[in-house]
Amino acid sequence: MKVFRNLLNTVKPLFVDGGKLEKLYPAYDAFETFLFVPDHTTHSGTHIQDSIDLKRTMAFVVLAMLPCILFGMWNIGFQYHNALSIDASLLENVIFGFWKFLPLLIVSYAVGLGVEFAFAISRGHSVNEGYLVSGMLIPLIMPVDVPLWMLAISVVFAVVIGKEVFGGTGMNILNPALTARAFLFFAYPSYMSGDKVWVHGASVDGYSGETILGALAANNSSWDSLLWNASDAFYGIIPGSVGETSFIAIAFGAILLIYAGIGSGRIIISTFIGGYLTAFLFNLWGYNELMSTPAHIHLLIGGFAFGAVFMATDPVTAAQTNKGKVIYGLLVGFFAILIRIFNPAYPEGMMLAILLMNVFAPLIDHYIIEGNVTKRLNRIKIKA
Secondary structure, eight states, rough: HHHHHHHHHHHHHEEESSTGGGGGGGHHHHHHHSSOOOOOOOOOOOOOOOOOOOOHHHHHHHHHHHHHHHHHHHHHHHHHHTTTTTOOHHHHHHHHHHHHHHHHHHHHHHHHHHHHHHHHHHHHOOOOSSSHHHHHHHHHHTTTTOOOOHHHHHHHHHHTTGGGGSSSSSSSSSOHHHHHHHHHHSSSGGTTTSSSSSTTTTTTTTTTOOHHHHHTTSSSSSSGGSOOOOHHHTTTTTTSSTTSSOOHHHHHHHHHHHTOOOOHHHHHHHHHHHHHHHHHHHHHHHHHHHHHHHHHHHHHHHHHHHHIIIIIIIITOOOOOOHHHHHHHHHHHHHHHHHHHHOOTOOHHHHHHHHHHHHHHHHHHHHHHHHHHHHHHHHHHHHE
């Protein structure tokens, strides 16, 4: 790291006040603080001493996503070779998936950070750290064959409309990654749904690349009649978005986030409880195939688990109070299953459920806080 430190020290005079590139200081500061712990100090307000800053927090979230990334790359290759009836090795699947995933990752970070840097330079403030996570989440929730130019447009929309117009990291009310996916879904629905977008090579004659949710939503297949079983859904050997298929990989990430105190266990657990109870109640009715699908299966398929762990727990857009987090998670799970079952055009309800609850999270916190204030005032009156 000494090499990087010496290099940064050499070019720093160009970016500080009076230097030739002083307007680009936010860009320099972003690289310096990413590589090294910043030496910035608080000048007013409460002083908090901690060994971790926001960039390190975001980097840890990306680390928690590594199991999903690695498995997702293998699954891309496995699903492709399976479509062509090719018996490929584990390494061949991973290498193929790597080269399919890499362009999505490069476009996501290049375009997103480009927009972030442009806003930081124009406003004269440091580059926001939030896109370190969003830049990884966006390619993980996209179909493997989404056109790169569409991905670029969705990233611009997510960063500008989903975050920067609200003031940047810490101020946005919508999850940026889900904003990107929602934009693509409504702007280019044929590239975000159907049975030809989730598996590279799904256009092969006689092969269907439909997902479990797609098959169940068509209402002509029951869970018991599908090619997949609960074990396939648990391990993730099914078609779907790059990082959303493996429940066990997502579970590893959840454990890391909860252990580090970065992800809210209240939100994660309450989301699963809300989803399970809702699906279980609909099991009693059984009006269509999605209603009849076992409640625990709903938690394994689609983007439910990935959304509960990496999206619903976004510390900016989720509820902040402890009680509010539980209510927020229960409602995310409830609406995810409700949308999934009753919306035949969009069987995956997690995206819309989280975005809906992002909007209502401040309201939930408001009533929790007001309730606490009222209780304390009543205690004072009783004592008086």
